[in-house]
Amino acid sequence: MEFITSDEVQKFTRNNGRFVAETVNGRKVDFDLLTYGVGLDYYTEPVRKEVEIKSGIVTDAKLRTSAADAYAAGDIAVFYDLMVERHNQMGTWDNAEAHGRVAARNMAGADEDFFDVPTYTTTMFGSTLAVMGVTPDVQPDLESVRTFSFEEKFYRKLFFKDDRLVGAIMIGPPKGRKKLIEIMRSRRKIERPKQELLDPANLKD
Ligand SMILES: Cc1cc2nc3c(=O)[nH]c(=O)nc-3n(C[C@H](O)[C@H](O)[C@H](O)COP(=O)(O)OP(=O)(O)OC[C@H]3O[C@@H](n4cnc5c(N)ncnc54)[C@H](O)[C@@H]3O)c2cc1C
Known part of the structure; x- marks a missing residue:
């Protein structure tokens, strides 16, 4: 696998049954399989005039929109995230x-703030990738602080x-x-040196 950075695909061509990607910087890269991420497209049209919109529907930390009694949740919500303020x-x-x-x-009368630590874990190339x-x-x-070892095949960044x-x-x-999520939540x-949190031995209950 090769990572190509600071470049962009300009076009794809097929040559004798092979696929080739041509980049803006003039590179030609053979490939067998193409997958690409197109990002998210938020359908805000029906409420555009009623509520404040940025890329999605803007809410406060209680998921209230700018319109009375209207809430937004999920992908569409540009919510005030207390985690990052x-x-x-x-x-x-x-x-x-x-x-x-x-x-x-909150729609039923509560007055709760949304606060959560998002997590994502996946396995690939015989390893685990966890993002929190x-x-x-x-x-x-x-x-940030980080540590890694090629020999032991790990990388951690906080x-x-x-x-x-x-x-x-x-x-x-x-x-x-789990302990890191608990600390985030x-x-x-953090009173002690931040580097200490990189060592799992320091993260036991
Ligand atoms: C291919 C793919 C893979 C994914 N894989 C993962 C994954 O592995 N892990 C993960 O955590 N997340 C994954 N996601 C993201 C996850 O699916 C979304 O974050 C989640 O579904 C968002 O839920 P939602 O209720 O906010 O929106 P949605 O699930 O998009 O629901 C919105 C609903 O509103 C309906 N709707 C839209 N406009 C109107 C309208 N005008 N009137 C009535 N109904 C309307 C839509 O039809 C839809 O049913 C993936 C997404 C995709 C597309």
Whole structure:
């Protein structure tokens, strides 16, 4: 596998039964299988005039839209995320379900804030990739610490905002994952050296 960065695909061609991708920088790359992500397209047309819209429907931390008694939840909601203290938008089942619960309770008269640690775990190339909380693609100015070992096949990076643990990326055995989520959920300030949290031995209950 080769990662090509700082370049873009310009066109795809077929040559003698082989597929070739041509890049903006003039590279030609043979490939057997093509998959690509197109991102999310939010259908906001029906409510465009009624509520504040950015890429989706803007809400506060209680998932209330700018219109009285109207709530938004799931992929469409650009919700005020208490985890990062700014608006955010997610595209996962867990988030959609958790939003649904809070929006429904608030519609029924509760006064709950939405606060959750998003998580995503997948396996590939004989390894595990676990992502939790907030990462720099959502919030670029996060402080971070990391550790990795090619020999032992792991990589761990933790993200902090105002001395609070807000996110993590783990490649390899996700040891200590639950504890990291618990620390994120607690929103407590990290008093000890942040590097210590990289070692699963320091993450036992
Ligand atoms: C191919 C694919 C793979 C995915 N894999 C994963 C995964 O592995 N893990 C994961 O966590 N997430 C995954 N997701 C994302 C996940 O599916 C979404 O985050 C989740 O479904 C969002 O739920 P939702 O209720 O917000 O929106 P949706 O599930 O999109 O539901 C919105 C509903 O509203 C309906 N609707 C739209 N407009 C109108 C209208 N005007 N009137 C009435 N109804 C309307 C739509 O038909 C739809 O049924 C995947 C998504 C895709 C597309």
